[in-house]
Amino acid sequence: MRFTFLRYDTPLRRIVRCAVGLGWVAVIGVAYLAAAEDAGQRASGSVSQMGYGKIVLKEKDGIARTFLEGRRDTTYDPESWRPEAGDEIEITYIQREQKLVATTVHLVEVGPNNVDPAKMTSPMDVTIVEVGRSGIIGTRGDDPRRIRFAFARSTQYEPVGWKPLVGEKVSVIFQAKQNFFTFNVSFVIDKIARGN
DSSP states (O other): OOOGGGTSOOHHHHHHHHHHHHHHHHHHHHHHHHHHHHTTEEEEEEEEEEETTEEEEEETTSOEEEEEOOTTTOEEESTTOOOOTTOEEEEEEEEETTEEEEEEEEEEEOOTTSOOGGGOOSSEEEEEEEEOSSEEEEEETTEEEEEEEEOOTTOEEESTTOOOOTTOEEEEEEEEEEOSSSSOEEEEEEEEEEOO
8 A cells, every 4th residue: 555645735745744844944953053052162271292183182270181173173273283282272162972073273372392383484494404205304593493394296496406405504485285184284395495
């Protein structure tokens, strides 16, 4: 036996359609209210530990909490910065399935292990500390913090045919790009020139 009362536009079919529609409206309304209730929770403190996809934040009162970060869920302010241990940050988060998920991570003060994103302007003069197949690590002036730069296939060397060596002073023109598989930002070299 088939449900023939649902085939044609009958009063019973209209009632069933209305009930299903109201059910969807109720489900969406409850989900919206739950999301609005969770949004806007904030925490601030210093980063005590970083892991793949998580930030351990030590708050002012000494409590350490773990926040998950994700490519789709988390935005960073400023965009070209990622947190490191020692940074002072403020996190806006939501609770999802008994876990705290960071939606916005805002830099308050740069720690001793990280580079200030405001000072990461292209071109930059650096002294090379390490050279590898995939890039260089250099320091800027008297600042002992190391900055990692990645080579690209299209990286131009000046003079042509020259390869950078440890201890050389170079001028680097670069762009900040988010890595495809990780949450990090890489400084990709467009042009590297031997300094004086």
